Amino acid sequence: MSESSNSTYKIEPLKGGDNYRTWKVKMIDILTDLDLLEYVDGSRAEPADQSAKEDWKKKDRKALSTIRLRVDDSCLIYVEDSKTSKEAWDALNDMYEAKGPIAIVLLRRKMFIVRCEEGGDIEMHIKLMRSYQSQMNTLGQKIEKADFSMLLLTSLPDSWDSFISTFGSTDLEDSNKVIQRILQEASRRNERSANSDAVLTSSSKPSGKSKFNPRITCYCCGRLGHIAAEC
Template identity: 45%
Template sequence: MAESSSTSHSVYRIDPLHGAEDYSVWKIKMLDILTDLGLEDYIGDTPPSDTTKDWKALSTIRLRVDNGPLVHISHAKKAQDAWKTLQNLYEAAGAIGVVSARRKLFRAQYDEGGNNR
């Protein structure tokens, strides 16, 4: 019996990216998926010029983000553009990462009596 030549991308089940709080874990899983599909080069600094595979990489990313992040990458024409947009938004050094860290810092309160709020 001949093996199927279709890709196995439908078997990948990961939680969709919601935002900065789950970006680091999502990124690792997405890198693994893209690597397994042979598409990891399309998010690199100099992606190959195969348009079909680039669209496949972009679709792979878009199908694994929640509605909020999807809005930010909906106009991306290349997987690299979508990847870098998400990276800039959600990595710790990105704008939302900084805002999130500041919010946590400003919300942290300490009572002199030793009780944390």
Template identity: 25%
Template sequence: MPYHQTLKNRRPGKLSGRANYDTWKVAIRYHLEDRESYAVCITATENAEKDRKARSALVSSVTSAVIKEIQSCETAKEMWDRLSKLYEDKNPNHFVSLNQEMFTTRLTRLENCSNMAEYLNKMKTIGMKMKRILPQYPDQAVAANILTNLPSHYRPLVMALENSVTDLTTDLVCERLLTESEKMDLPAQKALAAKYNNSNTGRNNDKKYFKGNCNRCGKYGHKSSDCRVNVKSKGDNHLRTHTFNHNKSEQSANNNSRHSKVKEAFISSNQNSICHRIPDKAWIIDSGATRHVTPYRDSFSSFEINK
């Protein structure tokens, strides 16, 4: 099928309501122009064949809920006007709500938009709706609102644009912001990649260190598959067992030696040479003691025998 025939047969997305009316209107217009039937939708042109094609295109490009709104229309123009009246936002009273929506739109993940492209698209859509209601609404106002609602780290770019001799336009602001956003995202992406690589490196390093004893040599810190002790055959199992038991015994002896040294240090503290310089009848004050004992009767000023 020729390419131009493919374009003619391609249908736009279905109109579901006011939310997607603006984009649907643009898409259906070009679709109708390809079918040479757009003129009968906006003028009272009497052409039965083109009117039939236009009505067919309109009905097939809306949802079943919207079809109920235009099923009583007799011509394509009646359908077009009915849809415009229902979903095209031209009510002057809506200008205030649109202005409030533009003012509250923010470029933050916690609020409205998660990235710059989404933020700019939403702001431009609101601006187009405001211009439709108020045609004299300046494009510079839309550009100014876009800059006003940016996070603080875009402040240098905002100041540069404010002091520029070039007139602010929505297209200029969007172009500069998209470029600046890409520059800011690049270091973040590199940092994320570096963090990912470091985390992988850590996992690889963990594989090199085994927390346990080797089943071959009995030493701590590696597996038997990584052991440097060369056991060539099954006949050398006694060597492996002997080595393991020897190292285990050696490790146990070292542990016992450490404990014995601690005990000896504790015992030797009772025989400290300082004690020999203390007089026999001297008292050593200990606030934590519950009882004081001495073999010397004359050390007490009063003495009572408990029976």
């Protein structure tokens, strides 16, 4: 891919700790595709040879621009004085990357406390749980598939208890299949709810026609069979 393609990558700019992890994953892909990641991670150090050094500086400056152009103005202060792409990358990592025991404790709290509300978006909830699992893996705290399956099922609303009871111990060993079954059940429930709403709406609509009643006299026109409101 040509270097001019740098401008074609569109991602949400880094706005802080909330979107840092997603931003970092996408930036690694962009820098890899542009053959610039080794300048950012320090694996390609500045050479001593003068002619090679000029090419290195040009590539490193491009990597630095690639990073800074995808940082929101509110966070630009942390990298605006960076001289190299690695310096900028490390500064953002030090600022926003969760590290150490406290990060693990806080993340574990989130995973064990989070619950999907009744009627909530199941797919979004699964994505949230997946992000927690991935973050734990990054922190060196790998969560096995069976454990993640149990955490996920535990976080579902109470109305899902009958569905959860259909799982056996061996079913939990493949969390991807557990997620697939949850999404299928969510789709089925949403469809059933939509059909129920449609039936209710249809049954509650007035027919638009009133029955003829010879005992009723309209006070508007004086004729039999209807009331003034229907005249």
